[in-house]
Amino acid sequence: MIEIRQLSKIFSSSGSQRVAVNKIDLSIGKGEFFALLGPNGAGKTTTISILSTILKPTSGEVKVDGLNVVDSPHLVRQKIGIIFQDPSLDDRLSALENMEFHGRLYGLSRPQRMVQSEALLKMVDLWERRQDLVRTFSGGMRRRLEIARGLMHHPKLLILDEPTIGLDPKTRRTIWEYIHLSRKQWGMTVFLTTHYLEEADSADRVGVMDEGRLVAVDTPEKLKKMVGPEVIVLQTDPDNLEPIQNYLEKFFGIVDCHVDSEGEISFPLPIGEEGAIGIIRKLPGTIRAMTIRKPDLDDVFIQMTGKNMALNQETASPFHRVYRGKL
Numbered sequence: 001m002i003e004i005r006q007l008s009k010i011f012s013s014s015g016s017q018r019v020a021v022n023k024i025d026l027s028i029g030k031g032e033f034f035a036l037l038g039p040n041g042a043g044k045t046t047t048i049s050i051l052s053t054i055l056k057p058t059s060g061e062v063k064v065d066g067l068n069v070v071d072s073p074h075l076v077r078q079k080i081g082i083i084f085q086d087p088s089l090d091d092r093l094s095a096l097e098n099m100e101f102h103g104r105l106y107g108l109s110r111p112q113r114m115v116q117s118e119a120l121l122k123m124v125d126l127w128e129r130r131q132d133l134v135r136t137f138s139g140g141m142r143r144r145l146e147i148a149r150g151l152m153h154h155p156k157l158l159i160l161d162e163p164t165i166g167l168d169p170k171t172r173r174t175i176w177e178y179i180h181l182s183r184k185q186w187g188m189t190v191f192l193t194t195h196y197l198e199e200a201d202s203a204d205r206v207g208v209m210d211e212g213r214l215v216a217v218d219t220p221e222k223l224k225k226m227v228g229p230e231v232i233v234l235q236t237d238p239d240n241l242e243p244i245q246n247y248l249e250k251f252f253g254i255v256d257c258h259v260d261s262e263g264e265i266s267f268p269l270p271i272g273e274e275g276a277i278g279i280i281r282k283l284p285g286t287i288r289a290m291t292i293r294k295p296d297l298d299d300v301f302i303q304m305t306g307k308n309m310a311l312n313q314e315t316a317s318p319f320h321r322v323y324r325g326k327l
């Protein structure tokens with residue numbers, strides 16, 4: 001459904017150049033659910049702006065369902081639905097009018113518009129509120145309406161740029177139910193950018209993007225396996241973080257540590273070593289608590305980029321054991 005070859009985008013302004021996307025290659029199959037994960041400024045929005053024909057590449061080639069996005073932008077737009085980070089509804093119109101307007105732009109007939117609007121507004125639980133102005137809607141209701149509107153012309157490819165940012169967990173779950181329902185109904189491909197690790201976790205494949213480069217692409221399970229079987233998280237004094245890092249590097253060759261200013265340090269448990277407790281006993285300073293858990297996509301990100309991705313995470317990994325007290 002998507003073929004990206006050696007795609008680069010360089011922004012030039014007042015004499016300086018910024019490489020937002022740096023020679024990425026990516027193929028996404030029909031019906032696949034693909035998540036692009038990366039921190040602020042990684043190049044995710046730029047990539048999907050090129051995919052959706054809003055921006056032109058500096059070099060490289062992008063095809064959507066066999067159509068080149070530069071040569072055939074109008075045909076490509078017919079095939080895609082986009083949900084942007086920033087709301088794009090007209091809040092002076094009602095929910096139904098927003099649907100109707102979008103349907104007209106996509107050349108749907110009146111009967112098609114009526115059938116689709118009713119089915120989709122019912123799907124997102126907004127049918128009862130169809131005559132109300134969007135300006136009277138809550139953030140979650142607007143987001144649900146945007147999803148319904150993006151699906152109005154039955155796109156082959158749905159592009160979502162952080163669609164659930166700032167929404168409560170219940171609304172996020174509901175939105176995903178609608179998207180998965182539509183995937184099942186007409187085999188839609190989904191291309192998502194997100195900061196939420198659990199959203200990326202449910203994708204068929206995840207691409208890790210950093211500073212314009214695609215540093216890894218694989219299933220979430222395989223990416224996590226690359227980190228190792230388990231990750232140790234330790235609580236210590238902030239002053240003790242550096243000595244611990246030095247010790248881990250010197251005696252265990254561990255360089256993929258993540259530290260935060262509160263005194264937390266995490267690193268993959270070395271395979272074949274004497275076990276977590278054995279390592280901890282030899283570390284300098286006081287260790288207040290230790291958690292052992294399965295790696296998550298944040299650990300993958302740290303290992304690939306040396307940076308932390310865990311923004312907005314609600315819950316820790318469910319697969320953890322916690323040790324507290326004297327170790």
Ligand SMILES: Nc1ncnc2c1ncn2[C@@H]1O[C@H](COP(=O)(O)OP(=O)(O)OP(=O)(O)O)[C@@H](O)[C@H]1O
Pocket residue numbers: 011012013018019020038039040041042043044045046047
């Ligand atoms: N129109 C522009 N002109 C100049 N630089 C830009 C422009 N758009 C994006 N950039 C730069 O390109 C880089 C990638 O930005 P992009 O918005 O694609 O990142 P992102 O991964 O989507 O980040 P976020 O998660 O914050 O949305 C950034 O350094 C950004 O400042």
